[in-house]
Amino acid sequence: MGEFDLIKRFFTHPTPKAVLGVGDDCALLQPRPGMHLAISSDMLVSDRHFFADVNPRTLGHKALAVNLSDLAACGATPVAFTLALSLPEADPAWLGPFAEGMLALANAHGCELIGGDTTKGPLNICITVFGEVPQGQALLRSGAKAGDDIYVSGTLGDANVALAHLLRQRREAPDSTQAFIALSPADLSSAMARLEQPTPRVALGIALRGIATAAADISDGLLGDLGHILERSGIGATLDTASAFTLMAAHRTSTQSAQLLASEAMRPVVLRHVLSGGDDYELVFTAPASRAAEVQAAAKAAHTSITRIGQIDARSGLRLTDGNGRPVDNNFQSFDHFA
């Protein structure tokens, strides 16, 4: 199968929103009047962001999901995306499910594949995604104000526990002596779904327009991504680790799971996965305390759970506290590709 057959067979679909889709030198878009075009680009590299033998269907989903998550963090409505793909070979048995996984998520969000590139090379997926957001309503990292509440959506840490499990299975764990959360098979399966098929919080991002003062998506770990908000907003925060601790989904699945996570040995491990695990693709956002009811209403409208985990301070820096407001050491490290 040649390059152009491959594009026709797997990646050419109707694009009613776009002026022009796949097949020319450029695609053409026209944002609606009064709209800004929100743009984000993410590159996923084999053996870095995913294992080369991962299910291609879930990989297709995830590659688009991590981009949609950036639109969600800006409160933008997905419109279109381009896909640049470097492939070791043109294997229809791989490309078929990859394209299906990607396009199922794309269709669910009305996000059209309008162009891209295919080349031979080490497996690499680069998506650039386009969304619309009304002028002046984009959620930025820079708008947090002292006194704002800090919230996160959904659950945190489970994806990172699943990753730790996979690394251990492959004997690639960075430190095999590190304490390990032995989830039940059912919990592990749910955690694996969080790792491999994250849910971009698009509806929540849109619902928070005009309410949230700042937002970011959690890809590199809560503390790191909250840190970006603090840096861009020029402020600090106090984060309640007791609230954060409860964010792992496995707390809620059975008494047995809850007991495991709450054990003395597991508590710090749970906290590490929640605070600095990454791969969550939830939103961390801030809003004035006076608008707490509107925040809850937005979450309800978006069918997305949210948890208040702290408060923005005028004083710079990020402080962690326990459930009684006492300081907790911050020895958590977020993900950095080159650190």
Place this chain on the structure above:
Amino acid sequence: MGEFDLIKRFFTHPTPKAVLGVGDDCALLQPRPGMHLAISSDMLVSDRHFFADVNPRTLGHKALAVNLSDLAACGATPVAFTLALSLPEADPAWLGPFAEGMLALANAHGCELIGGDTTKGPLNICITVFGEVPQGQALLRSGAKAGDDIYVSGTLGDANVALAHLLRQRREAPDSTQAFIALSPADLSSAMARLEQPTPRVALGIALRGIATAAADISDGLLGDLGHILERSGIGATLDTASAFTLMAAHRTSTQSAQLLASEAMRPVVLRHVLSGGDDYELVFTAPASRAAEVQAAAKAAHTSITRIGQIDARSGLRLTDGNGRPVDNNFQSFDHFA
């Protein structure tokens, strides 16, 4: 150097045209009223599109140039781009000149770096570029009509001769018995510049708005890229190989060079490089014969030479002729990553 320091140091620059540039989850653009946003994405892979030890400054130039070339082919004015970069390591000695080469070209075209991604992995550069084109004026591949003249800009084949030279030097030539054009040192140096620092024909593309009926850029070889126009326009063409033969720049540099290329042994080799070499990043375009004077005026205004090389036919298929209109066999193959 960490991931975020790297982005700050090398890839964060003022973006007066954009609503929001590097540093948030998304960048924000707002096309001017009446404008469509033209979008193209190209991925360059190490050891596939370039040698890993290529000068990073020229690589930075080329990575953006091949994308600007797609905007040129649509007649779009460059506005902005995103850069996703997979790097084996964060080496300032490589990143510095890479960023400089890229940004020098970007600045020359008023094209702002507004976002992207950096990750660790095999060297891979994925750029998505954005341009503006007035509604209804984009040059598409689909508009060629029977009777239109076919033109190409600039010179063709030299980049591919330079590549053949590099492959031979590295003993990676696909077929070492294949006839080889032994360019003079001066000609080889010029050809190498064409390979490593192609000139996107942005001004020509803009000047051809409303005049050209179809256009494409020549990345995979003239015949292949003209073939895309024929396919999308549902028509055929006759191409004069005698005109095409003259398109190599080395014809014009010295009597000695001209004699070398015109020799019986070299003629078919020259034609192969011109017709199916690729990496030219010139434009192939069509225009009604009645508008030949306007085409020439547009080329003059854009300070870009053009050559008429054939004509669009109602009959499908691509026919090659010699200088006297007699048929010539078409045994030229364009580049395909998976063929």
